[in-house]
Amino acid sequence: MDITIHASFLPHEDPDASVAFYRDILGFEVRSDVGSGTMRWITVGPVGQPGTSIVLEPPAVDPGVTDDERRTVAAMMANGTYARVLLATADLDAAFERMEAGGAEVVQEPIEQPYGVRDCAFRDPAGNLIRISERR
DSSP states (O other): OOOOOOEEEEEOSOHHHHHIIIIIISOOEEEEEEEETTEEEEEEEOTTOTTOEEEEEOTTOSTTSOHHHHHHHHHHHHHTOSOEEEEEESOHHHHHHHHHHTTOEEEEEEEEOTTSOEEEEEEOTTOOEEEEEEOO
């Protein structure tokens, strides 16, 4: 089988702050932005990698999600424990400096992990954890 990852979903509560983070700080391109107000689905992705995207979506909008589940999602987002994505770069120090200079919330500075990966971590405006690993 020939299967690839096409898109992954992360929640957002402030579309404009999310676009500013992913486009201006992380350097992704905005591929689509549909909806209006806070009910916007925004597709972003790395420049030059059109087959891989992140869809930023309003949290818990599925009609099958209960009110209790919505409250749980909101609480987890507030704690920064609901969603995360792992990215990779050849120059971790430069990526860290760009993110930090852009005002991203630093969770962890670049560090060599005991499991053999050098990485750092940030939070996006919705609280999603963004880990960036150094490609070796």
